[in-house]
Structure formats: C-alpha cells, structure tokens
Amino acid sequence: MAKLIFVVLLTLIPILCTSFSPEKPSDRRILVLLDDFAVKSSHSLFFKSLQSRGFDLEFKLADDPKIALQRYGQYLYDALVLFCPTIERFGGSIDAAAVLDFVDSGHDLIVGADNNASDLIREIATECGVDFDEDSAAMVVDHSGYAVSSTEGDHTLIASDDFIKSDVILGSKKIEAPVLFQGIGHSLNPSNSLVLKVLSASPTAFSANPKSKLTSPPSLIGSSISLVSVIQARNNARILISGSLSMFSNRFFRSDVQKAGSPTKHDKSGNEQFFTELSKWVLHERGHLKAVNVQHHKVGETNEPSIYRINDDLEYSVEIYEWSGTTWEPYVADDVQIQFYMMSPYVLKTLSNDSKGRYFTSFKVPDVYGVFQFKIEYERLGYTSLSLSKQIPVRPFRHNEYERFIPAAYPYYGAAFSMMAGFFVFSAVHLYNK
Amino acid sequence: MARSSTSTSKDAQDLFRALWSAYSATPTNLKIIDLYVLFAIFTALLQVVYMALVGTFPFNSFLSGVLSCVGTAVLAVCLRIQVNKENKEFKDLAPERAFADFVLCNLVLHLVIMNFLG
Secondary structure: OHHHHHHHHHHHHHHHOOOOOOOOOOOOEEEEEEOOOHHHHHOHHHHHHHHHOOOEEEEEEOOOOOOOOEEOOEEOOOEEEEEOOOOOOOOOOOOHHHHHHHHHOOOEEEEEOOOOOOHHHHHHHHHOOEEEOOOOOOEEEEOOOEEOOOOOOOOOOEEEOOEOOOHHHHOOOOOOOOEEEOOOOEEEOOOOOOEEEEEEOOOOEEEEOOOOOOOOOOOOEHHHOEEEEEEEOOOOOEEEEEOOOHHHOHHHHHOOEOEOOOOOOEOOOOHHHHHHHHHHHHOOOOOEEEEEEEEEEEOOOOOOOOOEEOOOEEEEEEEEEEEOOOOEEEOOOOOOEEEEEEOEEEEEEEOEEOOOOEEEEEEEOOOOOEEEEEEEEEOOOOOOOEEEEEEEEEEOOOHHHOOOOOHHHHHHHHHHHHHHHHHHHHHHHHHHOO | OHHHHHHHHHHHHHHHHHHHHHHHOOOHHHHHHHHHHHHHHHHHHHHHHHHHHHOOOOHHHHHHHHHHHHHHHHHHHHHHHHHOOOOHHHOOOOHHHHHHHHHHHHHHHHHHHHHHHO
C-alpha cells in the first residue's frame, strides 16, 4: 500500500512542480490571506478571474496559526494576496519581515488596504515606498469627482479615470469606464524611484475624515494622492498596493458608474477590466522580458572569437522575448541599445530588429585596446529590466599586422637607402684620399 | 645711409671672401667630409618639406628617414673632429682607428633604421 502511494506521488511530481521558473515566469500558487471568509465570496469575481487564468489560489484566514510562507527553506507560494487590512498580527510564522523577504526573493505581492488599516499593513506598505494617510479614519474625499449614487452622500465613493499611461501595465485596450474607489489614500515616498502611481486621485480630491469637520488643512491633497500604486523591485518582483479593498469586490465590479458632472452613465465600472489587466501585469503575465542567445562574431565569420583586435568589424545579436502568460512571444521595440563599454561606452548603438525577437547590429571596434564589455541595459516602464554584460578583450595590432611598403613612405625609404649608398661612396673616397 | 649700406654689404663681401680663402686652406679629406654632411642635411630637409606636404601618416618611416640623415651627419662630424690634424685633443688617436669607429657606428645606425623603416 505504501509502495502504491509512493508511485502515485512520484507520477504526481511533474504536476506538483508547476511553480514559478525562469522558463515559465508566471506565478502559479497564490496564498490569499483574508480577515474573514466572507471576503472570499464578496470578492469572488476577482478570485475567479485569477483561477480561470490558471492560478492556484489557497485561501487562509490571516490569523490562522498554521499558515507559513516557506517550509524547509523553500517558498510554498509564488505570490501573496493580503486582503486583510485590519490584521494586527499574522498567525503562524509570518510577520512583516517574512513578507518582505518573500518579495526580496522575487515573489509578487498584492495588498488591499482600507481605511483603519492596521499598523502591520501600513508597515509593509511603507517598506514598499507607499505611505498611507496617518489618520486611520481618513478617506479620500472628492467633491467634484465623486461617483453619482443614490445612497451615499459624503462623496467618499470616487470615480477615477486618471490612469497611468502605459499599455504594458494596463493592457492595450483602453479602460472606458471610470474606476470606483472607496478607501484610504496614500502618497509615494519620493526617495523610492521604483514605485508608480497607477490610479491617482483627481486634483480636487483630499484625504480627511468625512465624518468630522475639517479643522486643519488635509495632509494629502490633489493628484499627489495615489489610489492604486505598483512597484517593480530591482529583482523584478512586482507589488500592487491599493488603498481600497472594496475596489476588488463584486459589488464594485458589477456596479454602474456615473462620474459627477459627466453626462455618460456606464453600465459597468472599470474596476473589473482595471484589476484583470493590472493583475496580469503583477503576476508576470505581461511585461516580463528575457534575453537569450547572445552572439557576436567578426563580419564574415560565424564563430565567436575569444578576443578582438582594434578596428575589427563585428556583428552582435541577441534575442529578446516577452512572456505572454503561456508562451514566449518575440518582443518588438526600436529602442534597445548596445554599449561597447570600458569604463564608459565607446560605442552606443541602437539595435535593429527583424520583428521575430532577434536584435542585431554591426560596428567597428574602437581604436583602443583593453578589456571591454558588450552591455545591454534595458529599463522601460512596466517591463522587467534587462541587464546583460559579456566581457571581451581587445588587443592591439600584432607586430606583423601593420601595413608595409606604403607608397607615401617611398621618399623616406629612398632617403634611408641613399644614406647607405652615400656611406659606401664616402668611405671609398675618404680612403682613396688618404 | 646709402653710404653706410654699401659699406655694410662690402664688409659682408669681404667677410665671406676672407672666410672662403681661409676655408680653401682646409685639407681635401675634411672638405669631402663637409660635402657629405651637407648632402645628409639637405636630404633631411627635403624629407621634412615632404612630410609637411603629405602629412605625418607613416610616421615611423618619416622618423627613420630623417634620423638616418641626422645620424649620418652627426657621425660624419665626429669623424671630422677626430681626423683633423689641427685638433690637439685627438692627436694620439690614429685616423685609421677613427675611421673604424665611424664604420662601426654607421653599421649600427643603419641596422636600427632598417628595423624602424617599416
């Protein structure tokens, strides 16, 4: 019996191993931490869209004492969804440092906060470069950009359509309907250059407690308030932080929306499209690049030399692909540049491409010898950064590689030989005259 | 003014004439060396003019061409100093020995020049 179980397990191994890998960079296993299992059904549309794209979701209460991100030093999940804005302490072995280590090792994170978000969630957000409004009762209020609604009168339900202009993050299809938001605003840490505002508040918005009278000027105002932000870390881990958990809810996904002052009423808010597209980006189904098959050789040859000579003509090529969620598709762009680099770039050239993912160029090695590098540093908004470098030495001419018998030098040759002839003639005359 | 100018040119003529008559007394073998030195310097100047016209490109060839002329001239001047009978400094040095030194130095010079000529 035990043998049988072992054999069954052995055949299951390839199925169990469908986790994140460089060949398949999409996340597969996602841990979802909730405050309350009610969220599982009230936000089911969002979870269903993930599951329908092949993700394996595991729902746990955030204070479940048995939850763990890793076992025996191996991470059990590829991404973490924190839909538990009020949790003060995670159960099990997870704490803020464990979540940040999870991100540091290249895994992805989705945080849905809310007003009265706990210090723990705020701390995680702060570490990611996002500072929530310190007043825990504060919400984003917008008296001119609110969503028209029959029940709510405090203008905290905002209809925002101020998206980041990036096709790779939000998909190429334009989001027509405004996105509904109700929750806490945050500002971006100016010292963090990796964090991006995906959905920002309108210039008339401010962050304050809607239930009390405004006595002092609000600390967060206008379009500096970010409603939804993303971060792509240097290790290409991606983080999504939203100031509203209800944004993800079925109610907001299915709600009709009409922005105040706008005559058009949309039957369906932009939330579903917004988060479907944004989660594709966060979970590496889009904008994940890889560079393979770096080749360089002298013009007219095919083998890669171990050393180049100054003034050699060389050809360089590399293939760049983008992960589409299921396959590697050729990446087409006209701004990929190669550097031939020794302390500073001696050659900086834009690569041409054949629209099949192959990028190529040819150039002349500079008239300088030393140890060079072929370098590609490709960092574009929304794409994972590509950083390739390949070292190659460049030598000067050998002694016998210099040009000889140059026509312009014949007068000098003549002078040297006439001096020798003159020496013979002079010697003869000098000796004869003794 | 005109008088003084004619007298100056007359003085110069006198000077050159005196110089030439003094030089005519120089032994023939020294005159031959002088001719040889002039030939070398003239060749060197020709090359400098040529370089100024066509550019410095085979610079090693230019250097070796000019230096072979300059070296030849210097060695010839050294020989002239040593074989001059009126020069008391080298009165113990046989002219044959001086000529042998000259030949040896020329061989070394032209060996270097050939290597550098390209």
